[in-house]
Structure formats: structure tokens, C-alpha cells
Amino acid sequence: MSTWQNEPFVIEVKEGEKKAFCLCGKSKNGPYCDGSHKGSGITPEVVIFDKARKVYACGCGKSAKRPYCDGTHTKS
Ligand code: FES
Known part of the structure; x- marks a missing residue:
């Protein structure tokens, strides 16, 4: 079962x-x-992260900035 979702x-x-x-x-x-x-x-x-932080990873597979969310999931 896939874990993909329509949010980051x-x-x-x-x-x-x-x-x-x-x-x-x-x-x-x-x-x-x-x-x-x-x-x-x-x-x-x-990706090797240079500092601790919160990351919003693309969940819908449509972001132009993958692997990061760019908000595209809100437009479909
Ligand atoms: S399983 Fe998708 S890039 Fe490796």
C-alpha cells in the first residue's frame, strides 16, 4: 500500500x-x-541536512520543487 498523500x-x-x-x-x-x-x-x-529543521516533503508527486512541497497539491 502506498503512503503517498495529497498534502506534504x-x-x-x-x-x-x-x-x-x-x-x-x-x-x-x-x-x-x-x-x-x-x-x-x-x-x-x-539530501544531507546542514542543520536541524522542519521539512515539508512533497506528498502528491506534482511539486516543481521536489522533493519539497511547493503548494501544488492545493491547486488540483
Ligand atoms: S523508489 Fe522512487 S526514486 Fe527510489
């Missing part, structure tokens, strides 16, 4: 924490990559 995932990250965000939309563990992209030619966006 709100994530608290720590300084130095590394996250691999899914960009293919096939992950069953959205917004994170679970390896389902294999063979698609798409790779995850790997």
Missing part, C-alpha cells in the same frame, strides 16, 4: 541527517526511496 509530509530532520527522497513516485514508503525506481532511469534525491 512534515518531517523533523537533525543536523547532518541524510535522507533519500523518492522522485519516481513508485515508492511504497513515500516520501522516501525504497528502491522501487530500479529500471526506471530515475534516481532518488539524496
Whole structure:
């Protein structure tokens, strides 16, 4: 079952924490990559956060600023 949703995932990250965000939309563990992209030619966006903060990760897969939410989910 997919975990994608029509709103951002709100994530608290720590300084130095590394996250691999899914960009293919096939992950069953959205917004994170679970390896389902294999063979698609798409790779995850790997981010190492330089400081602790709250992140709004795209949940709908339509943001132009993926892996981050840009509010596109409110326009469909
Ligand atoms: S599962 Fe989507 S980019 Fe890896």
C-alpha cells in the first residue's frame, strides 16, 4: 500500500541527517526511496541536512520543487 498523500509530509530532520527522497513516485514508503525506481532511469534525491529543521516533503508527486512541497497539491 502506498503512503503517498495529497498534502506534504512534515518531517523533523537533525543536523547532518541524510535522507533519500523518492522522485519516481513508485515508492511504497513515500516520501522516501525504497528502491522501487530500479529500471526506471530515475534516481532518488539524496539530501544531507546542514542543520536541524522542519521539512515539508512533497506528498502528491506534482511539486516543481521536489522533493519539497511547493503548494501544488492545493491547486488540483
Ligand atoms: S523508489 Fe522512487 S526514486 Fe527510489
